[in-house]
Amino acid sequence: xxxxVDEVTRRLAEQNYLCDNxxxxxxxxxxxxxxxxxxxxxxxxxxxxxxxxxAGSLRLELIRLQxxxxxxxxxxxxxxxxxxxxxxxxxxxDKVSEVLAGARSLRQAVDQIAKEDEVFFSEKFxxxxxxxxxILAPKPTVLLIDEVDKSDTEFExxxxxxxxxxxxxxxxxxxxxxRHIPFVVLTSNNSREMxxxxxxxxxxxxxxxxxxxxxxxxxxxKVPGAGEKLAQExxxxxxxxxxxxxxxxxxxxxxxxxxxxxxxxxIQGLDDQLxxxxxxTLVKYEEDIRRAEDEIKQYLVExxxxxxxxxxxxxxxxx
Amino acid sequence: xxxxxxxxxxxxxxxxxxxxxxxxxxxxxxxxxxxIEDAALFRDALRTTLVKRxxxxxxxxxxxxLFFLGLAPSTRALEATWLEEMNLNPSEFQxxxxxxxxxxxHWDEEISPLTRALLSGDTGRVERIFYEADRAEGGxxxxxxxxxxxxxxxxxxxxxxxxxxxxxxxxSAAAQAGIDAEILERISxxxxxxxxxxxxxxxxxxxxxxxxxxxxxxxxRPERLLEKSFVTYTEDDIHKMQEAVIRLAxxxxxxxxxRRKRAKRGRFDVKETLRRNxxxxxxxxxxxxxxKRREKPxxxxxxxxxxxxxxxxxxxxxxxxxxxxxxxxxxxxIFVSDIGEVTRVFEENDLRLAVDKALxxxxxxxxxxxxxxxxxxxxxxxxxxxxxxxxxxxxxxDGRNNYHRPNDWILREIRGKAKQLIWLNPxxxxxxxxxxxxxxxxxxxxxxxxxxxxxxxxxxxxxxITP
Numbered sequence: 019x020x021x022x023v024d025e026v027t028r029r030l031a032e033q034n035y036l037c038d039n040x041x042x043x044x045x046x047x048x049x050x051x052x053x054x055x056x057x058x059x060x061x062x063x064x065x066x067x068x069x070x071x072x073a074g075s076l077r078l079e080l081i082r083l084q085x086x087x088x089x090x091x092x093x094x095x096x097x098x099x100x101x102x103x104x105x106x107x108x109x110x111x112d113k114v115s116e117v118l119a120g121a122r123s124l125r126q127a128v129d130q131i132a133k134e135d136e137v138f139f140s141e142k143f144x145x146x147x148x149x150x151x152x153i154l155a156p157k158p159t160v161l162l163i164d165e166v167d168k169s170d171t172e173f174e175x176x177x178x179x180x181x182x183x184x185x186x187x188x189x190x191x192x193x194x195x196x197r198h199i200p201f202v203v204l205t206s207n208n209s210r211e212m213x214x215x216x217x218x219x220x221x222x223x224x225x226x227x228x229x230x231x232x233x234x235x236x237x238x239x240k241v242p243g244a245g246e247k248l249a250q251e252x253x254x255x256x257x258x259x260x261x262x263x264x265x266x267x268x269x270x271x272x273x274x275x276x277x278x279x280x281x282x283x284x285i286q287g288l289d290d291q292l293x294x295x296x297x298x299t300l301v302k303y304e305e306d307i308r309r310a311e312d313e314i315k316q317y318l319v320e321x322x323x324x325x326x327x328x329x330x331x332x333x334x335x336x337x
Numbered sequence: 338x339x340x341x342x343x344x345x346x347x348x349x350x351x352x353x354x355x356x357x358x359x360x361x362x363x364x365x366x367x368x369x370x371x372x373i374e375d376a377a378l379f380r381d382a383l384r385t386t387l388v389k390r391x392x393x394x395x396x397x398x399x400x401x402x403l404f405f406l407g408l409a410p411s412t413r414a415l416e417a418t419w420l421e422e423m424n425l426n427p428s429e430f431q432x433x434x435x436x437x438x439x440x441x442x443h444w445d446e447e448i449s450p451l452t453r454a455l456l457s458g459d460t461g462r463v464e465r466i467f468y469e470a471d472r473a474e475g476g477x478x479x480x481x482x483x484x485x486x487x488x489x490x491x492x493x494x495x496x497x498x499x500x501x502x503x504x505x506x507x508x509s510a511a512a513q514a515g516i517d518a519e520i521l522e523r524i525s526x527x528x529x530x531x532x533x534x535x536x537x538x539x540x541x542x543x544x545x546x547x548x549x550x551x552x553x554x555x556x557x558r559p560e561r562l563l564e565k566s567f568v569t570y571t572e573d574d575i576h577k578m579q580e581a582v583i584r585l586a587x588x589x590x591x592x593x594x595x596r597r598k599r600a601k602r603g604r605f606d607v608k609e610t611l612r613r614n615x616x617x618x619x620x621x622x623x624x625x626x627x628x629k630r631r632e633k634p635x636x637x638x639x640x641x642x643x644x645x646x647x648x649x650x651x652x653x654x655x656x657x658x659x660x661x662x663x664x665x666x667x668x669x670x671i672f673v674s675d676i677g678e679v680t681r682v683f684e685e686n687d688l689r690l691a692v693d694k695a696l697x698x699x700x701x702x703x704x705x706x707x708x709x710x711x712x713x714x715x716x717x718x719x720x721x722x723x724x725x726x727x728x729x730x731x732x733x734x735d736g737r738n739n740y741h742r743p744n745d746w747i748l749r750e751i752r753g754k755a756k757q758l759i760w761l762n763p764x765x766x767x768x769x770x771x772x773x774x775x776x777x778x779x780x781x782x783x784x785x786x787x788x789x790x791x792x793x794x795x796x797x798x799x800x801x802i803t804p
Contacts, residue, residue: 023378039377039378039381040381040384041370043378043381043382043385044381044385046370046371047367047370047371047382047385047386050370051363051366051367051370053363056389060392061390071723087594100617100620100622101616101617104617104618104620173757208391208590209587210587210588211390214355214357214389217389217390218357218359218360219391220389221363221385221386222384222385222386222388222389222390223385224391265687269552305687
């Protein structure tokens with residue numbers, strides 16, 4: 019577990035994940051208070067990645083549950099392996115007749131079978147899905163529940179039970195308590211509002227697009243082959259692009275893809291002809307691509323005449 | 338400390354941020370873990386435990402500054418200007434304060450706690466004294482009284498006159514203590530400055546406290562905007578409403594997909610069950626029921642875009658196209674006197690652009706008087722084929738025909754061909770039928786007629802239409 023907020027930042031940096039103080043504080047608190055953490059933000063901001071690096075930095079197993087509409091208990095919690103049960107019954111047919119040999123009436127036969135029924139409803143035939151696996155794990159784990167806003171309200175309901183008491187009730191087996199409380203990370207794109215009850219149980223963290231300085235650090239870290247000039251220009255351009263009214267604003271992962279693409283093509287600066295071809299890695303909608311092209315042209319114009327550019331463009335980027 | 342956090346949580350609640358009791362307790366636990374020395378950590382801890390919606394973050398920041406930073410910014414500003422005036426640097430200032438503290442310790446006179454706090458530059462203590470005085474006055478600041486009255490009553494309780502006397506006494510005591518003349522001069526000016534400053538500090542304090550208790554006005558707007566009548570929208574409102582419509586549309590879609598899932602489950606389906614359970618040797622582990630297929634409706638929208646109905650039509654189109662996944666086919670028409678189809682406009686353009694384009698006047702002439710009769714006639718001649726027994730026809734208009742021919746028989750025809758005909762009127766029901774309103778003629782032919790004056794009503798109507 020983490021001892022301090024600084025340790026969080028340090029260990030995540032070792033995993034090549036740069037986060038700001040807000041995020042580090044939230045993670046530290048979630049860990050220390052053993053509460054789940056709900057990470058919200060635009061797509062590509064690094065929410066899922068956060069879950070993964072947390073598991074890496076704490077050296078714990080990562081159990082991942084991807085949510086979608088229609089996700090139900092059997093796929094998220096547990097399922098009985100019917101086929102296995104049936105198979106065993108078939109194989110043990112002879113043994114069963116042996117056990118029932120002494121029975122003289124139907125009732126006796128049923129009673130005798132009933133005495134043995136734990137055999138068929140035991141943990142052996144229980145197929146644990148991610149949530150139950152996290153609870154029954156012999157060592158602490160990191161449970162990453164991805165895109166919880168894509169699930170429906172029924173899923174939220176039994177997720178609530180799991181998250182508040184960290185126990186699962188299986189009718190045949192009774193209540194299974196968690197041996198170690200897992201570190202739960204929920205991610206959401208905010209396509210729908212989560213219920214208040216769920217939010218109440220979690221700590222909240224909003225991961226937004228990084229500022230210019232941080233984005234440059236991330237680019238330097240994740241795309242080591244990129245030239246310094248290219249990285250700086252790209253980040254500056256992206257900060258401008260995000261201010262426009264786009265259908266989908268480019269996120270950090272798209273920035274990295276773009277810089278990688280430019281590096282692969284040995285492009286040194288944004289004034290290269292080929293840059294426009296690579297814009298598809300950055301923005302994914304037709305009209306956004308057009309706007310991005312216009313913005314590049316404008317950016318290059320302003321760059322050549324720095325006294326024309328407005329002051330806040332430079333303020334974004336502190337050396 | 339706990340009471341401060343509880344108060345802060347209460348303040349958040351007054352401003353629309355829902356904070357539950359357990360979240361407050363989480364905040365306290367977090368503070369025990371992190372300590373309260375580091376200001377940034379303190380803020381982050383409170384933010385992560387108390388604020389669970391991203392939209393509330395901005396308000397949280399404002400309220401946090403208002404509540405926790407208190408008088409600090411204003412006093413710091415005052416100090417900075419004074420130091421500049423006196424040409425002192427911070428270390429000299431500290432020496433001055435130390436000297437004053439020394440004098441105070443050796444001085445036998447009884448002075449009020451406020452004077453002592455002022456002299457030692459302990460603004461935290463000053464603020465606390467203000468608070469206690471306020472509480473003793475019965476928390477007057479919670480009521481919106483005249484700030485002048487509040488000021489004088491607080492000043493009286495704090496004993497401002499006494500403070501003045503004490504400060505003068507201190508100055509003379511300092512003079513008698515035999516200090517260097519220049520430093521004495523500084524002390525004297527410091528005391529004067531404090532004296533002048535205290536009334537300003539008190540005024541600032543009152544202002545902050547009353548601000549705290551006034552809920553931030555912007556909060557109420559999103560909810561109230563939904564109830565605001567279409568006709569009264571400003572440019573700014575239209576922008577805000579587009580966001581609201583998108584959110585409503587999302588909620589609408591979720592609601593409907595849930596409804597569809599819970600659609601009436603039919604009877605036991607033997608064939609499906611057997612098929613599903615072949616892997617288990619025919620033993621029915623999984624039961625399959627007959628699913629009633631819910632069909633998505635087809636929608637045809639006729640929107641009046643004359644001035645009076647313009648905004649209503651705008652949001653109608655916006656909403657319908659935001660949720661068009663819920664419908665089988667959406668075809669939309671606009672009319673004033675002429676009628677024109679705008680379906681292509683919505684297919685080819687981004688939603689917001691399309692709405693603007695459709696309403697601009699490139700497609701039909703908008704500078705004429707409303708003529709429902711003519712518009713219906715043109716629809717009948719050119720577009721009646723879009724209406725099928727599966728179609729729901731929605732007309733958005735105020736029914737004000739400018740005394741032209743009503744042609745209400747066309748509505749009867751449409752109703753005959755369509756599944757249902759719905760009329761949405763942005764005017765108040767009380768005005769239907771007065772003046773040139775042809776509503777009484779049109780109403781009998783419609784399956785349903787609804788008033789649709791604001792976004793909330795629009796939402797309710799769409800909810801009823803869409804199964």
